[in-house]
Amino acid sequence: MAHILLSISGMNSIRMQKTIKNKIEFSGIGLHTGHEIRVRILPANEDTGIVFLRTDVPSSPIIRATAENVVATSYATTLGRKGLTVSTVEHLLAAFYGLGVDNARVELDGPEVPIMDGSASEFISMIESSGLKDLSAPKKYLVIKEPIRVADRDKFVEIAPSEDDEFTVDYSIDFAHPFITKQSFSGLFSGDVFRDGVGRARTFGFLSDYEMLKKNGLAKGGSLDNAIVIGDNEILNEEGLRYPDEFVRHKVLDLMGDISLLGFTVIGQLKAHRSGHALNFKLVQEILKWPENWVLTEAPSKDEPAEAHCPLVEKMATV
Ligand SMILES: [Zn+2]
Incomplete structure (x- = not known):
């Protein structure tokens, strides 16, 4: 055991709520689709939370990373709204949570967060390189x-x-x-x-x-x-x-x-x-x-x- x-x-x-200081851009393979997916993470205002947006779909709704938007939990955690989904969000969310990022906007041109090396290691490095910024509302x-x-x-x-x-x-x-x-x-x-x-x-x-x-x-x-x-x-x-x-x-x-x-x-x-x-x-x-x-x-x-x-x-x- x-x-x-x-x-x-x-x-x-x-602490005050935080967001990332600088834009983060990367791409990687989606575990389930096998396609390359491009991701952009942008700073967001206080009380935004972590939100996802599908740039490959015209007028994609904002999908907030909260319990009411969880649509599947087998093999990975999938968020969805109005029929549009983003899968394999958990390692990126863990990196935000672990590093104290309360607010961020994640734009991606496919249905899942790239799997990277299967851990949160690369997300953590990119967030730390970006740095964090205080916002004007308390956490x-x-x-x-x-x-x-x-x-x-x-x-x-x-x-x-x-x-x-x-x-x-x-x-x-x-x-x-x-x-x-x-x-x-x-x-x-x-x-x-x-x-x-x-x-x-x-x-x-x-x-x-x-x-x-x-x-x-x-x-x-x-x-x-x-x-x-x-x-x-x-x-x-x-x-x-x-x-x-x-x-x-x-x-x-x-x-x-x-x-x-x-x-x-x-x-x-x-x-x-x-x-x-x-x-x-x-x-x-x-x-x-x-x-x-x-x-x-x-x-x-x-x-x-x-x-x-x-x-x-x-x-x-x-x-
Ligand atoms: Zn995992």
Whole structure:
């Protein structure tokens, strides 16, 4: 069983909303279509949130990255509005969430965010190169007051109040496969560790599933360049793993992207076992269904640390 803990500071790191400082442009292959997709990320005003726009479709609606626009959660998280969709948004959303980008406009000329190397690594580098800019409204925090849990057989994801006003993630996976059951990791994270330790973890799949996806016309862009592929007795990627417990770190990355669909930075203790996009999204829906279990707070701007750019904290420890 692998195990990971991630903590972000909550009320101590009081901040204004942020957007990116400079335009970001890149292109890459879509995992499911196999087509090259061009992306432009532009700064956006306070309270815009993260929004997507399809430039390949005339008069595309703005698709905001919030729970009510989630249209599918199998294999990837897909957003949609008025019949138009954008798929595989979770790694980009995780990068925004992890680096504290509250507002951005993402324009793309195809139906999915490029898979890049299967992690958030390149998104993180590009956002950091762009830099962040403060906006004139305070950031909003969703503070959990009563626990909320969703489960599917032995899989679950739950969130409970945090006494220390922190956001912590405690994630475990336990696959019936020698490469995954044997790994074990736990730690309490800093912003640097998010960037270097979670952001670089790649998506993974089993060779048998991959062959099945290809047969069904999915994962056309899938290759060893953008996923860890696990055979019966080996990792097929020649370069091996980036971390011995890369799998669970990637699951944390996915969870960050999914939880960002709440639209607010969460303060609470998040705990998950073998969860995936579908169950993560169920938790988001459940949280939104129970507003008496949380409060929204705004942080006063006078306490804003001058150079704070990443909400993920501060200390790292082995647990
Ligand atoms: Zn993923």
